[in-house]
Amino acid sequence: MKKIKNDKPILRVEGFSKYFELHEQHKIIPSSDDVNLEVFSGQLTALIGPTGAGKSTVLKGIYRTYLPSSGRLLFYTKEGIEIDLAKADEHLILNLRKNEIGFVTQFLHALPRQSTEDIVAQPLIQRGMDKKQARDLAREMLSAMNLPEALWGISPATFSGGEKQRVNLARGLVSRPRLLLLDEPTASLDINTTEKIVMLIENLKDDGVAMLAIFHHPELVERMADNVVQLEPPTRIEKTLKEIA
Amino acid sequence: MDKVLEVSSLSKIYGKGCSFCFELTGPEFNTNICPQCGSVIAAHDVSFDLFKGEILGIMGESGSGKSTAVKCLYFDEEPSSGNAIFYDKGKQYDIFELNAARQRQLANQRFGMVYQNPHLGLNFDISAGGNIAERLLMSEVKNYSDIRSRATNLLTRTEVLTERMDELPKNFSGGMQQRVQIAKALATNPPLLFLDEVTTGLDLSVQAAILDLILEIQQEQEAAMIVVTHDLGVIRLLAGRTLVMKYGRVIESGLTDQILEDPQHAYTQRLVASAL
Numbered sequence: 001m002k003k004i005k006n007d008k009p010i011l012r013v014e015g016f017s018k019y020f021e022l023h024e025q026h027k028i029i030p031s032s033d034d035v036n037l038e039v040f041s042g043q044l045t046a047l048i049g050p051t052g053a054g055k056s057t058v059l060k061g062i063y064r065t066y067l068p069s070s071g072r073l074l075f076y077t078k079e080g081i082e083i084d085l086a087k088a089d090e091h092l093i094l095n096l097r098k099n100e101i102g103f104v105t106q107f108l109h110a111l112p113r114q115s116t117e118d119i120v121a122q123p124l125i126q127r128g129m130d131k132k133q134a135r136d137l138a139r140e141m142l143s144a145m146n147l148p149e150a151l152w153g154i155s156p157a158t159f160s161g162g163e164k165q166r167v168n169l170a171r172g173l174v175s176r177p178r179l180l181l182l183d184e185p186t187a188s189l190d191i192n193t194t195e196k197i198v199m200l201i202e203n204l205k206d207d208g209v210a211m212l213a214i215f216h217h218p219e220l221v222e223r224m225a226d227n228v229v230q231l232e233p234p235t236r237i238e239k240t241l242k243e244i245a
Numbered sequence: 246m247d248k249v250l251e252v253s254s255l256s257k258i259y260g261k262g263c264s265f266c267f268e269l270t271g272p273e274f275n276t277n278i279c280p281q282c283g284s285v286i287a288a289h290d291v292s293f294d295l296f297k298g299e300i301l302g303i304m305g306e307s308g309s310g311k312s313t314a315v316k317c318l319y320f321d322e323e324p325s326s327g328n329a330i331f332y333d334k335g336k337q338y339d340i341f342e343l344n345a346a347r348q349r350q351l352a353n354q355r356f357g358m359v360y361q362n363p364h365l366g367l368n369f370d371i372s373a374g375g376n377i378a379e380r381l382l383m384s385e386v387k388n389y390s391d392i393r394s395r396a397t398n399l400l401t402r403t404e405v406l407t408e409r410m411d412e413l414p415k416n417f418s419g420g421m422q423q424r425v426q427i428a429k430a431l432a433t434n435p436p437l438l439f440l441d442e443v444t445t446g447l448d449l450s451v452q453a454a455i456l457d458l459i460l461e462i463q464q465e466q467e468a469a470m471i472v473v474t475h476d477l478g479v480i481r482l483l484a485g486r487t488l489v490m491k492y493g494r495v496i497e498s499g500l501t502d503q504i505l506e507d508p509q510h511a512y513t514q515r516l517v518a519s520a521l
């Protein structure tokens with residue numbers, strides 16, 4: 001069930017490469033090489049490929065957790081302004097993270113000592129939403145994800161892997177960013193919960209959210225992806241730093 | 246977004262200085278002491294900007310120049326060169342060009358400073374409440390009952406028992422002294438706060454409570470903050486952007502998650518790899 005492409009992508013990645021220069025080891029480790037892809041509003045693009053193909057690296061490069069080594073990561077804002085995420089000013093990136101680009105990472109990173117509902121409400125509060133309203137929306141999302149209500153008021157520090165992942169997803173989905181990056185969002189969830197998540201993601205797609213996702217299970221790619229991008233591990237050229245210089 | 250501070254090429258030299266000072270010091274030379282004249286290049290060519298509501302981390306080991314930078318901005322030290330523009334209520338101030346009286350006025354009313362050592366930030370001869378009153382008296386608030394109620398509010402906010410506001414700070418625990426210092430720094434609702442190793446040396450649970458307090462204050466007041474620390478955990482928790490300093494120079498700057506996950510400089514890579 002492939003949809004007709006919108007003509008204009010919200011994100012266009014052109015020739016993205018990332019290598020890590022490890023000074024202590026005098027090595028350059030290539031992680032992604034010449035990645036090209038497009039992501040469209042209301043569609044899900046899936047990244048597939050073997051371990052080491054640099055799937056997570058692409059997501060981290062777009063979010064600027066990794067500094068891209070080369071290539072352009074063109075993002076089109078609400079106002080239609082083209083921004084190269086590889087080079088954009090840090091304040092602009094922080095602003096986009098707050099308002100337009102969300103990232104559900106593999107593991108939950110949250111401020112310690114905060115209650116689960118506050119963690120999920122945080123992106124909404126940061127955008128200026130009233131605390132009570134943000135918390136209500138957070139609870140709605142946690143409920144939609146089958147997270148027992150008894151857990152909402154406590155910190156997720158002691159939660160199981162699957163519970164943490166649901167908190168992570170709830171926080172990512174509740175703010176409905178224009179572009180959502182998903183890194184194995186259902187890896188440690190059971191079948192029933194996965195089905196719930198699939199529904200929520202479908203709803204977001206219908207609302208026009210653009211998604212770039214990595215899925216653990218090939219059948220989820222089959223079901224959910226509108227576009228598929230195959231990545232291969234970059235050829236291992238481990239040069240010493242001296243050779244490069 | 247509103248800019249609060251713009252620092253350009255800030256330098257601080259202890260000693261007479263010579264023409265080789267900058268050429269022969271820094272991370273490449275593994276020293277901040279000039280081999281020609283023996284001067285200490287505590288900070289050189291430090292530049293950054295800071296926006297409203299933002300927390301900027303400055304990270305580095307002892308002697309890297311991170312505290313020197315904020316001490317210059319709070320007028321505790323006089324910079325050797327460079328300039329800093331402070332944007333406040335639609336006006337801008339070239340703060341190193343102001344006379345001493347105007348600098349004191351800015352420090353008292355529009356800036357707040359919290360030191361690692363509470364002895365530097367608090368007057369230990371007067372009560373906790375008196376410390377806050379002192380700062381308020383230097384600004385516009387002059388009325389006794391206004392001062393009293395503002396001090397009570399601030400100490401309540403920073404979770405210092407108000408029953409103890411008339412006690413001397415020396416009777417307080419280290420964590421409590423830090424809370425009084427924070428209350429004092431916040432007294433005038435300053436748009437710019439400097440926090441210099443504020444949790445260093447405190448018990449872990451006390452550290453956590455102080456860090457939580459700082460985050461809450463940032464959300465409530467939208468103050469811009471510069472957080473100086475050698476603690477990667479504090480940086481990770483508080484700062485959106487981070488500068489890394491070594492031997493008086495900024496060797497790397499970026500988004501905090503990028504600095505921690507994809508550090509570019511050899512020194513930062515070693516620092517991040519050695520975090521517990």
